[in-house]
Every structure is written in structure tokens, then in C-alpha cells.
Amino acid sequence: MRRLAIASLLLALLAVATATAQAAVRSKCQRLKGKDLAPAKTVKLVALANDEDGTDLVGCVLPRGKVRTVTSSEDLYTTRYDYALRQVAGRIVLVSSTYSSQYAFSESTRVVDLRSGRYYTIAYRCQQITGDNCGDQTAAPAAFVTKLGRAVAAIGGPGGMTIATFDPFGRRRDLDVATAAELPPESLRLAGVTAYWRHGGQPRSADISSPG
Numbered sequence: 331m332r333r334l335a336i337a338s339l340l341l342a343l344l345a346v347a348t349a350t351a352q353a354a355v356r357s358k359c360q361r362l363k364g365k366d367l368a369p370a371k372t373v374k375l376v377a378l379a380n381d382e383d384g385t386d387l388v389g390c391v392l393p394r395g396k397v398r399t400v401t402s403s404e405d406l407y408t409t410r411y412d413y414a415l416r417q418v419a420g421r422i423v424l425v426s427s428t429y430s431s432q433y434a435f436s437e438s439t440r441v442v443d444l445r446s447g448r449y450y451t452i453a454y455r456c457q458q459i460t461g462d463n464c465g466d467q468t469a470a471p472a473a474f475v476t477k478l479g480r481a482v483a484a485i486g487g488p489g490g491m492t493i494a495t496f497d498p499f500g501r502r503r504d505l506d507v508a509t510a511a512e513l514p515p516e517s518l519r520l521a522g523v524t525a526y527w528r529h530g531g532q533p534r535s536a537d538i539s540s541p542g
Contacts, residue, residue: 357393358390358397359374359391359392359393359395359396359397360392360393360394362374362376362388362390363376364376364377364378367415368389368418369418370418370420370421372391372392372420373389373390373391373392373418373420373421373444374389374390374392375388375400375415375418375444376388376389382402382404382405382406384402384403384405384411384412385402385403386399386402387399387400387401387402387413387415387423387425388400389423389444391421391444391445395444395445396447398442398444398447400423400425400442400444401413401425401440408432409429409430409431410428410430411427411428411429412427412428412430413427413428414426416439416473417473417474417475419475419476419477421443421445421477422442422443422444422475422476422477422478422479423441423442423444423475424440424441424474424481425439425440425442426438426439426470427440432459433459434457434458434459434464435456435457435459436454436455436456436457436464436465437453437454437455437456437469438451438453438454439453439454439469439470439483440452441475441481441496443479443498448498450496450499450500451500452470452473452481452485453468453469453473453485453487454466454468455467455468467487467488468485468486468487469485469486469487470483470484470485471486471515471516472484472515472516472518474518474519474520474525476520476523476539478498479498480496480497480538480539481495481496481538482494482495482496482505482518482520482525482536482538483495483496483518484513484515484518484527486515489507490507490508490509490510490513491507491510491512491515492505492506492507492513493505493506493513493518493525493527493536495525495536495538505525505534505536506529506534508529508530512529512530513527513528513529514528520538523537523538523539524536524537524538525537525538
């Protein structure tokens, strides 16, 4: 019985020592250096120089989340990739990326979850230099995200301006549709989970926490 007790104690001490040693080894996420662009203390988001005269926007959830590349910028002489960080809410990143060359131009606005790596597209437009369209023709001049991955955006396209909300899986629900003059995108704002905008000068609002 005494030997069994001693063996159990040794195993317990070994487990504690192993856990302590593992905790002492800093994760790749913890070692990520650079100006932190994420307001949340549990999230890191930094722009790291790459080999293509641009930067990689990379982030992770502390302490040991996977380091993920959200988007990148590159200068390839006749081809450029650029991005704009639009908002960070907890682990959720809202970013717009562009591509331009002598052949075409495209722009996409996406929502990325740093924890899972899941993302969805809010708006996308593409046009060839010849003037022909090569994809959807939507843009999001105004967009906001919540810490749980929901989004609301003013989406402009051939049909006018639409106020739309998205659930964390990217499922879209349209809230309002009108011309850009009647539905100015700059009137859109988000407070908590309530979106506010103006239609023809009249205030409107919607709770975007409801199912998409």
C-alpha cells in the first residue's frame, strides 16, 4: 500500500513538473512581435514585412491560438495587392483587400474569425481594364462587426444601396433597400448589437443579434 502511495505521489509530481515545463515554453502566438492592432488583450494582430515589398496581416488568440494570415499586401511591379484594416472586435477582423494589374481590378470586404480561421465575404467587385465585369459588382462603403462575428453593412451595387446583416457563418439578411441618395451609407452605425441608419432622412434601426 505504501509503495502504491509513493508511486501515485511521484506520478502527480511528474504531471505537475510536465505542466510547468509546458507553460514555460512560450507559444508562437505569444512570441508574435510587432505593433498590436487589436484592442483586446487576449488577441494579437500585427503587420509583418514579407518578401514581396509588402506586409502580411497576421493574428491569433492568446495564449496558444494558431497564428493565421488574414491578408497580405504585395508590390509585383505591374501587379499590386493591398489591404485596409477596417475594424477589430475581439477576435473578429473586418478587412478590405484589393488587386490591381494591367488587366483587372478587384476589391473584397471580408470578416475573419482569428480563433477558427472561418471567414465570409460581405462585398466583392471585379472589373477588367477593358470595362467588362469579371465578378460581382458590390462594394461596402460602410461596415461594422461584433465580437461574436456578426456584421452589418451598407452594400452598394447595381440595384442601389442595401443595408444588410450577416450571421457568424455569413448568412445574409437584407434590412432596407433604396437608392444611395435615399440610403446614405455614411448614416450607418452600430452600437452594441443595434444598427442605426437613415432612409430618406428618417431614422431606422434593427437588432442584428437575431438569426441571420
